[in-house]
Amino acid sequence: MIAAAGAQNLRPAFFDAQRRSIAFARDWHNSAVTARLRDAFGGAENAEAVIRRARLLLADTGWLHDLVERMVGALADDPLFEPPLPVRRSGASVSIVLFESSAASVSATVVDAVAIAARGLPDAVTVPGRAVVTAYLRAGGARLLRWDAGPAPAEFQAANAPPARPIAPLRLDDGMVVEHDGRRRAQLLADVRGDVVSVTIAARCGQAPLAREYRRSDGALLRVSALDVADSRAALLLTLLRETGRRDAGACFERVTRHPAFHLRWEAMREWLALDALAALPRLREMADDDPHPEIRVAAAAMRQCLENKLGAMPCHA
Secondary structure, eight states: OOOHHHHHHHHHHHHHHHHHHHHHHHHTTTTTHHHHHHHHHHTTHHHHHHHHHHHHHOOOHHHHHHHHHHHHHHHHHHTTTOOOSEEEEETEEEEEEEEEEEEEEEEEEOHHHHHHHHOOOOOOOEEOSSSSEEEEEOOOTOOOEEEEEEOOOOOOOOOOOOOOEEEEEEEETEEEEEEEEEEEEEEESSSSOOOEEEEEEEEEESOOOEEEETTTTTTTTTEEEEHHHHHHHHHHHHOOOOOHGHHHHHHHHHHHTSSHHHHHHHHHHHHHHHHHHHHHHHHHHHHHHHHHSSSHHHHHHHHHHHHHHHHHHHHHOO
């Protein structure tokens, strides 16, 4: 009874805090600083344009203090306040996404020196697929280890991908602005002696088709993943069709097996084979003979042989 009464008394406070948070979010998105960021990246059609504009913005980070100051005050004044921003935690770092548009995203990150020292350097490094510019407001005496893996073309082949080769590391200083082409390079903080505070502007347009992960010790490619949101959504929808047994959706699978993205073509074929192998077989034979990507031709040929062997072993019924 006492607990229920306490919860009842807290309810108005939560509703009031929610109203204040909604009002803050509305003002935040309509603020002069947010409008400045929208204007700064409006009309940017490629990563190079975003990076040029990002460098100008990060040459003077006074706008960042204006952007964050009101939120810090709201958090200090109201323990129930909910900031209108996504927060992402990864290992020893916490990032807050301050702004997003179709062209660029702006995020602030704090790296915990104690946590990163306890964790040690990871076994793998990532080429994330996006070009970024980072202002290190507090560098923590860190070094930036760097690798170059070359570009990932639309018809990327894992079998003959070059390794990620180390290039000269960079000693970071407070206030340093660093451009990083994450479409071909990986980077990693090392020798961190104090917390690192940074703001990063990432180009969301003109990104590479794939993110790549490499072994740190020798630069060998470990795995790749698709970056295009639309492609990932299409793959999920194909999985849903397969899981729900929609054999009548063969035309959808067939169409996606002709998609420009090679990984999505093969994902569509895999799902179609799992749903209705007989219906997919003619298209599988075509892919084995003439798909533009050599690795898909090899995989399709192997799958065709396996499927045809199974079909040949099946008993015939009059």
